[in-house]
Amino acid sequence: MASLVQPKLPIINMDDLKPGTESWISTSQKITCALEEYGCFMAVYETVSKELKKEVFDSLVTLFDLPIETKIKNTSDKPFHGYLGPAHTRPLYQSMGIDHATSLEDVQYFANLMWPSRNHHFSKNIHSYANLVSKLENVVRQMVFQSYGVEKYFESFNKSMTYLLKVMKYTPPKPDETNLGATTHTDKSFITILGQNHVNGLEVQIEDNKWVTVEFLPSSFVVMATDPFMAWSNGRVKSPRHRVIMHEKEDRYSTVLFTYKKGITQIPEELIDQEHPSRFKPFNHFKFLEFYSKNAIYMDERAIQLFCGV
């Protein structure tokens, strides 16, 4: 008999974890299993306080209310890093990118473009938020590296990581309009950490034809593996397909912290053995992004296979 229970993503508490403690070790095992089975999990992370979260999401309402002439000033020479407006394939979607969002000067640069008369409040909150979320990314990456016995590569990885905070607004569909907020894809960052206001809409494919609607808990983020992370792990972690469907009548705001790795990413030799023959060649992450932006034949994990699969 078919089960009536709605499948859910694993929920893992990510607050106050100290390397070497029992809870660190057991959490490392849980997240590695979750990333291998689902490619993502829900992280409960109260380190980002409710007050800060409210400040950030309130400021996103103000940000997206700016005139289009202002929003298009958010440009970048890197693919998918600048303002993206609604298009006929995604009429409900807008996004903006704050590159190097863990640096206060870079957030201020973005804020000064949007509000030439200055908006210190925005810069301060976005900068704190990006830093706290980047700490979660660091812990997740360190734990996975440890679980796979390749922690020796962690420090050098940290030195070449860059952070993009992407912020999104989805409006509810008008009658006769598609309710598709974002089409099915896998992510092209290294790790994605996703947060939202109170409006759900993210769906993750956990098996063929089986999608879960992610019901965010208070103080939670979804941690998601990606094509480059899957390739780095030699196929161990899953790069989950996901999409956004707008069922609600309210605007949905979300944030993603995307990490990107500069230079060449090597697949650790420790992750290649008889049971796991080599599946990917070393790759340049930003070159992959460029390749993907010009050859969007596949929006899912087949893109990285095409780029650097063995």
Ligand SMILES: O=C(O)CCC(=O)C(=O)O
């Ligand atoms: O807004 C969301 O929940 C998902 C956004 C997303 O998948 C992306 O930007 O890659």
Ligand SMILES: [Fe+2]
């Ligand atoms: Fe995504």
